[in-house]
Amino acid sequence: MAIQRGKRSRARRAARAEKDAKSRAKSRREQGWQGFLARWFKRLAIAGVAIGVLAAIALGTAVFFAAREIPSYSALMGSQNGQSIVVRARDGSEIVSLGPSYGEWLRDDEIPQVMKQAMVSVEDHRFYSHFGVDPLGLARAVFNAFSEDRQVSATSTITQQLARNVFLNSNRTLDRKLNEAVLAMALEWKFSKEQILELYLNKVYFGGGAYGIDSASRRFFSHSARELSLEEAAIIAGLVKAPSRYSPTADIDAAVGRANVVVGQMVAYGDLDPALARQVDVSAVKLREETGQNSVRYFTDYVLPQLDLLLPSNSFEPIEVWTTIDTGMQAAATTAIQSNVPGGTQGALVSLDRDGAILAMVGGTDYVESNYNRAVTALRQPGSSWKLFVYLAALEAGYTPSSMVRDVPVTISGWSPRNSNGRYTGEIDVRTAFAYSVNTVAAQLGNEVGFTNVANMARRFGISSEINAFPSMVLGTNEVRLLDMTRAFAAVSARGKSVEPYGIIRVTSADGEELYKHEEARSYTLVPDYVAAGITDLLQTAVNTGTGRAAQIGRPVAGKTGTTSDNRDGYFVGFSSGITTGVWMGRDDNARVSGLQGGTAPARAFAAYMRYAVKDRPEEDFDTELQLPEWQLEPDDEFYYGEPGDYYFIDEQGNLIEPGGSSREDTGPGDPPMNPNAPRPGDSVEGIGLPNPPQAASDDFLEQAIGGALPQDNGRGNVTVRRGSDPPRGAP
Structure with missing residues (x-):
């Protein structure tokens, strides 16, 4: 028995020893992995700290050198944003002057406190606590973007906006954003918060060519910014986000809605007493009445964006733009539309010279009420x-x-x-x-x-x-654009040759240096002469005896009326003496217009305008004599397919045969x-x-x-x- 108990005791000890050995081995393995991970975490932490230190040194160095390069405060006060543009008619007379408008420079102590509070509340409520870049705002924007699965929203501080407006462009690139951040911190290094806010409020763009709060105040309210009320300050502060969208002269409802957002922000951040905010009535603000606007702005709005393609992108010098517009014809076109358009409807007119030069353009009945250009943008049925x-x-x-x-x-x-x-x-x-x-x-x-x-x-x-x-x-x-339809009829007037509309003749610098000159576009034959003559015959008959009789002006006119279902659109396009003009009338909401037909109001507006437009031009008869190709004159079937020297033919499958016999599939x-x-x-x-x-x-x-x-x-x-x-x- 004693022997058996000894054996069992030794067996238990051996089992415990084996178990302890396994436990020690497992512990050693765990300690090895933990040690391995701990060592790598330590190394990564050290590397991260080192990289952070190096990045901080690099950033500090960049900010230091940027601050050294930033001009003095007085130099920044004297610098201007934007480009001055003088637009001239074809006779050289000035039709509009565009570009920056600067009011009086207001010092920090001259700027109303409500203006400062309104701008800081809506654009950068942590302005007085950050160093040019707002880490909290950026972190929140990134978190919201990831949680809502969308792009990171704009997080530019007032200082960053100032850096962008003064030193950079508006390209949404990472390189530009990094430069903007560095320059913002450099501005904070060099100037006080009061100086930065003063620079910002005197330089930020508020739309309508107005830079700075004084220019904006005079532009919208006809008085100095020193006299701004709370409601007016809220309207101006609301413009920075989108000057064209929230302009009170373009959309008063949008401007009031945005201003109320500004007032709400002022309450939220403690700059305005809630009881006082309840008494604010932004809609009661009296705006300056618009004067001096006319229909030629439809034309300038159309041609000036083309300068981005015609001139170097880095050109900001003052320029003069010489255009094709004829001031007399433009006035006649405006009167023709306003005098003939049915009540409650809109009208548009485009007039082209034989080379495609735009002589007149009317995009609506009233540019102040609506600057939407129906002549070149609207798509309507012809x-x-x-x-x-x-x-x-x-x-x-x-x-x-x-x-x-x-x-x-x-x-x-x-x-x-x-x-x-x-x-x-x-x-x-x-x-x-x-x-x-x-x-x-x-x-x-x-x-x-x-x-x-x-x-x-x-x-x-x-x-x-x-x-x-x-x-x-x-x-x-x-649906088509009126300019395109007018261009098509102009090609018929040019005996089947292509016409390319254009509005800018040349661009010069302020000292007369020519920066751009229009070159005549290459003209292509669109249809054979006999086709152009035939369609001109038809168009002339439509005016002489058909639906376009109201377009007669006492000399040869060719044109065509157009009326859509339920009288929603009225069209007339025609030409005489080398001038082609298209007229459209209708409602923007595409509602029915009682009695509107292409042969009534549009044709009458065409005639009223064209009587003036062609008065100094010689009368021209149309070439309607048909010189048919032999394949139309001979009975033999071989002429149906044409000879290589002829122009256009139709093969058995209905495909066009071009000169030389090559077939162009449809x-x-x-x-x-x-x-x-x-x-x-x-x-x-x-x-x-x-x-x-x-x-x-x-x-x-x-x-x-x-x-x-x-x-x-x-x-x-x-x-x-x-x-x-x-x-x-x-x-x-």
């Missing part, structure tokens, strides 16, 4: 004036003004255009169909030549907006099917209503006109056109 491209494509495909077509009910891919009076005249010629803007004929022509070919023709003539090739596009359902958008049950968008209100329609055309003519099988009578007097695959052919 109505039947779009038929210019339909008939250009048809003339190029072989039609002539005398070709016979049929005005009959028609359905194309489920779409059935209609004339406004519901009547149809049967067989008529192309000239009459265009003059009276017959929708059914335009639809058949577009179907025959191909809707994508019509779209490509519009592109060829300078339409830059999106074009959809639905069948209804032939009636002008695509790369335009396809013709999507139309839903037969869908509404009929873009149906023009312009049509022809002649009584007792003549006998319809022969079957042979119809087969050629639709490029395929005869249309089938559905028993109700309507004709359904089946999209054929035969090549488009000209009418006999």
Whole structure:
């Protein structure tokens, strides 16, 4: 028994010894890993401290040298921001002077306390506690960006904004932000908080060319900044974030809303008693009345941004910009729009010389009320004036003004255009169909030549907006810019040559050095001469006897009206004596305008303006004599395909054959099917209503006109056109 107990005791001791050995080994391993990690953490901490020390030394050195390079306080007071620009008309007269406007420099003790408090509260409420850069604000912005999954918001302090305005540009790059931070700390090193705030309030930009609070106060309230009230100070302080958006002369509601935010910030940070804040009524502030603004500002707003491309980016010297605008024509254009536009609507006008020079531009009825330029920015439907491209494509495909077509009910891919009076005249010629803007004929022509070919023709003539090739596009359902449409008609006036609009002739420095000079753009042939002559014939007839009769001015005029569904848009574009003018009228909210048609108010405004514009120019007759190519004159089929020396031809697949015989495949958008049950968008209100329609055309003519099988009578007097695959052919 004793022996057995001894054996069990030895076994237990051995087990305990083995267990202790394993425990000691595990402890040694853990201590080894912990020691390893501890050593690396220590090394990383030392490295981090070293890097931090080196970064601090580098930053301190950068700030030190930046502070040494910063000009003196008196030098910064005398420096100016912005660029002075004098804009001149084509005769050299000054039409507008733009650039920085500086009021009186106000010392720190002359600036109202409410102005300082308002600016610090809304722009940098820790201004008096940071060293130029706000670490707490930056940390909060980074945290919010990560937690809300968005970009880091702006965190520039007042000192950083001053550094950017005086020394840097507004590019949102990391390099610029780092330089801005260094310069801000250098400014804090060199100047006191009072000096920095004085510099800022006298230099910051408040919009409308006003730099500094005194200039802004005189600009918006007609008095010195020394007399600013709490409400006025709140409005001015609110402008810094977005001067154009919160300008009280542009959007008083936005300005008041922003000023109330400023008042709320002043309460939140203890600069304004809540009881006093409840008595604040920003909306009661009396603003200075705007005077001296006129429609020429639409033009200057359009051309001046082009200077960024025409001049070196680092040029800030005063300049003079010599433009194409004619002051007399501009005044006549303004009067023509304001005198003819229906009540409650807007109007726009663009007038181009034969070389593309912009002679007049009106973007709205009142620039002060709305500086939105409807002549170059607004996208609106042109109505039947779009038929210019339909008939250009048809003339190029072989039609002539005398070709016979049929005005009959028609359905194309489920779409059935209609004339406004519901009547149809049967067989008529192309000239009459265009003059009276017959929708059914335009639809058949577009179907025959191909809707994508019509779209490509519009592109060829300078339409830059999106074009959809639905069948209804032939009636002008695509939205366009008035300037583009005017450019297209100007190309017709130039006998089918391209025209490039421009508004700046040259730019000079204050001492007369020429910095830029306009070079005449290369002109391209867009269509053959016979096509340009044919479409001019049609356009002249539209004014002489068609829908554009109100545009007559006692000398040859060619043009086209346009009216969209429910009278939402009225268009007239035309030319005479080398001047091409486009007019649009309508409401900004696209609401219906009773009685508005392209042949009424827009055509009358065109005539009123053009009578003045061409008064000193010789009368010019249009070249409408058709010199047709042989393939249209000879009956032999080989002439259909053309000879290499001819200009444009159409091959069997409907593709354009350019000089030399190379084929250019149609790369335009396809013709999507139309839903037969869908509404009929873009149906023009312009049509022809002649009584007792003549006998319809022969079957042979119809087969050629639709490029395929005869249309089938559905028993109700309507004709359904089946999209054929035969090549488009000209009418006999």
